[in-house]
Amino acid sequence: MYENNVSIEICRHHTKGQRVCYCREWEIDLMMWQVKVQREQVEAVVGVILRIPSLVLAELWFRTSPEKLTNQPDDVTFIITVIYYLSLFFALALAALPLKNLVYLYIYTLSAGLVCFNWYMSHLFVNTELTQESESPMFLTDSSETQRVLLHLLTQCITSAFICYLLEITNWTRFVFLAFVLPILAKIMGMPSDVISGVHNFSTIFTILLVAFTVFNNLSYTFETVRVLLRKLSEAVTEFGWIPVILASWNTLHVGIQLLIFWIYMFISHIYVFIKVGNSVIIQEGFSMIFLAVVGECCATPISLLALSVTVSYFSYFILTFTKIFLQGWRGYMNDNDTFRGWTEGGTMLLIAFQTGLTDLKPIQRTFLMSILLFIVVSSLIESMYEVADPILLSLSAAHNRNIFKHFRAVLLFTFLWMFPLYMTYSICQYFTLDFWLLVIISSGILTTFQALGSLMVYSLFIYDSLRENSWEKLDDVIYYTRATVRVFEFLVALFVVCFGLKETLVGHWSLINSAILIVHCYFNVYKRLETGWKTFLLRREAVSRVESLPQATEEQLNSLSDVCPICFSTMTQAKVTTCNHFFHATCLRKWLYVKDTCPMCHKKIEVKKNEDNQTGIVVENNYVHNLMERDDELSEESDMSESDTESDASTEILEEDNDQIIDNVEAERAALQTIQNNDA
Structure with a gap:
């Protein structure tokens, strides 16, 4: 008995120790994972x-060019040109x-920069010695020297x-530096x-x-690394193609973050320079003009x-994400975090800038064109906000x-979504004359205004329906006509x-580009809208016809069904x-x-079955009616067969009683069928 208790206690201690060991291993794995994650994050930041x-x-490199150099010797121009193209490879x-x-x-x-710094300091020291009038050593006599x-x-x-x-040099070669x-x-030894x-x-050579x-010694390693x-x-x-490789490199090297930080740094530096030595005329126009000028630069x-x-x-992306958090809270953002949200606006900016030749314009021209580009981007952003919030x-x-x-x-x-586009439209019309291009640009903001107002009206209808004691059967029709009005x-x-x-x-003035834009706008914004609206109307009319063609359920059928x-x-108090x-x-079926x-x-x-006058009639070939008619024929045949069958008196009497009951049921079903057809007619 004592040995059993000892063995049980040993097992308990062994199990407990094993659990502690597992917990420690899990904690170690967790710590290693955290260290790995932190290391990856640090490496990403350093990269x-x-x-x-x-x-x-x-x-x-893009802002400078060796061709702009004038009054320079040929050898200097050659060296500068070589450095210019080597900087691109670097x-x-x-x-x-x-x-x-x-x-x-x-x-x-x-290290190379520090070597150049040593050379520069030595050059300053020698120039100071050459400019001194006396060549006698003053190292020990003059404290300043x-x-x-x-x-x-x-x-x-x-x-x-x-x-x-x-360079991790630890042998005697470190003294060569x-x-x-x-x-x-x-100088200390008193030389002239x-x-x-x-x-x-001599030190320079x-x-x-x-x-x-050192460079030639490591040249083979450099070529091997490049290879x-x-x-x-x-x-x-x-194996994968160019596009997946480019996207993978973009994400691995965090190119987007690099470009973001680079542009913010450049924007801040240009604002500082612009305020210090900027154009006083633009500064007098206010902050908006300064912002456009700096962004254009x-x-x-x-x-x-x-x-x-x-x-x-x-x-x-930040604005659209903030919109979702503003409406649904942090939980809504965690449940639907679309990382590609916002790239439409950036792509629109890049595409229009290349099409308009933004980089080739003068600074004042870029400033005014930037106002148009930013208006287009903000209009697209407002539309994306509406798509997220609707x-x-x-x-x-x-x-x-x-x-x-x-x-x-x-x-x-x-x-905000319906008021801000109107404010932007009013503001831009103050600076530019209304023409076809400007009208195309501001039309997107106006459309967003109508869409936001339509959504508010539909929202108000739903709220009104929720406040009613009974459901509003005409709600669907009212919502359809409201949205149809917005589409109109x-x-x-x-x-x-x-x-x-x-x-x-x-x-006015005809141009090929204006005609092409007009054709595209006419096809997508006029013809396609008209086609979509007409198809929606036909589908709705067809759905209404189908629902109206179906028979109305009787009170007896609803009571026997007793379902939702x-x-x-x-x-269901009424049903089709x-x-x-x-x-x-x-309403639900419609x-x-x-x-x-x-x-x-x-x-x-x-x-939906149509009558002889090509008018939509009532569906009379539904399964309920067909079942009645088919069952009528089957019961008639069974009754005829039962009347001719006289092999057994007992069976004959039973069949006659059954036939009488079947005939009564058939007559009742025929009467019900006739009643349904009369009601439908």
């Missing part, structure tokens, strides 16, 4: 920071290298030590100025040879234009949500734009009977038939 200078170099290396190779590149670049020499010596030593630390200490030692200058020249040797990267790129393109090259488009995309507004009203703050926020947002206004706006364009084409409507799950003998509310022409339960097609 973004280290690659932003490539965008700055590319921007400077920018490409900063943008495309993996993070490990990128860090090495920065280390070597920083002693401090200057010691400061140069200390600077050279610290810089050389830091270079060795960056002290080459620019030799002129200082010559010309000798000190010769020592400086020695350092150049050292750098050249491996190109081979991997070729394999990825062969920040898109003068393809790199800055791409950065502006990405910035617009991120700004639009389903949320209608769901609040249709679901009878009682949260008054959600309703207030939704109504407030839609008030949209069609009239599009038609007005077409008529204005035709007038300007026939009376399969669509809305509400009690389909051809497949299913019962629905007439809404269903707007989308499909089949039964919601069995998906059998609900047809």
Whole structure:
């Protein structure tokens, strides 16, 4: 007994220790995962920071050109041209290298910069010695001269030590970086100025040879790295294609974040420069004109234009996400986080800017064109906000949500959506003369205003229906006519734009671009709207005809059914009977038939039969009536067969009684059939 208790206790301790071990292993795994996530985030941040200078170099490369140099010797022009194109390759290396190779590149670049700094300090020291009148050593007699020499010596030593630390040099070769200490030692030893200058020249030549040797020694490694990267790129393109590789590289290198930070930095720097030495005429126009001028200056090259488009995309994403959070809270954002939201506005900006040749215009022209581009982008953003908010507004009203703050926020947002486009239209018409192009641009904002007002009206109808004690049967019709009215206004706006364009084409100045835009606008905004509206009207009329053709359920049928409507799950006091003998509310069935022409339960097609006068009649070939007629024929045949069958007296009597009952049922069903047909007629 004692041994059993000991074994049980040992098992308990073993199980407990095993659980503790599992918990510790889980905690260790969790900590390792957190460390891995933090490391990936840190690497991403470091990669973004280290690659932003490539965008700055590319921007400077586009803004400058060796051809602008004048009154320069040919050798100087050649050197500047070589440096000009090498800077582009250096920018490409900063943008495309993996993070490990990128860090090495920065280390070597920083080391080269420090070597140049040592040369510059030595050059200043030698020039100071050459400008002195007396060549006698004053190192020990003059305290200021002693401090200057010691400061140069200390600077050279610290810089050389830091270079060795960056390059991880620990052997005797680290002393070669002290080459620019030799002129200082010559000064301490009391040598004349010309000798000190010769020592400086020797140190310069020695350092150049050292750098050249290092470059040629690592040239094979550089070529091998480039070859491996190109081979991997070729394999990825062969297997996946160019577009997936570009998208994967965009996400892996976080190019969007790089462009965003680069453009914000450039925008802030241009604002500072503009305020310091800006145009006083533009400054007097106010903040809006300053903003347009700075934004126009920040898109003068393809790199800055791409950065502006990405910035617009991120700004639009932030606005649309904030719209969703404003209406539904943080939970709504977590349930539906569309990462591609907002890129339509950025793509629109980039496309229109390239079509209009924005980068080739003068600064004042870019300023005025930027106002048009920003109006188009903001109009597109307002429309995207409406597309995000419209389903949320209608769901609040249709679901009878009682949260008054959600309703207030939704109504407030839609008030902004229909008022702000009108304000933008009024503002832009103050600066530009109304023509066909301007009318095409402002028409999108006007259409958004009509759509927002229509949504508010539909929302008000749903709210009114929720406040009623009984359901409003005409609600669907009123909503349809409300939306149809909004569509009519949209069609009239599009038609007005077409008529204005035709007038300007026939009376004013004709151009091929205006005619092409007019044709496209006429097809998409006039013809397609008219076609869609007409199809919707025909579908609705067909659905109404189908519902009206179905027989009305009697009170006895509803009592025997004792069920709810399969669509809305509400009690049926009145119902329509389909051809497949299913019962629905007439309003619910009509809404269903707007989308499909089949039964919601069995998906059998609900047809409308037309009479001889080509007028839509009442459906009399539904399954309920067919069942009555087929059962009538079958029972008649059975009654005839039962009358002729006299083999057994007992069976004959039973059959006669059954036949009498069957005949009575047939007569009753015939009477019911005749009543339904008379009512339908």
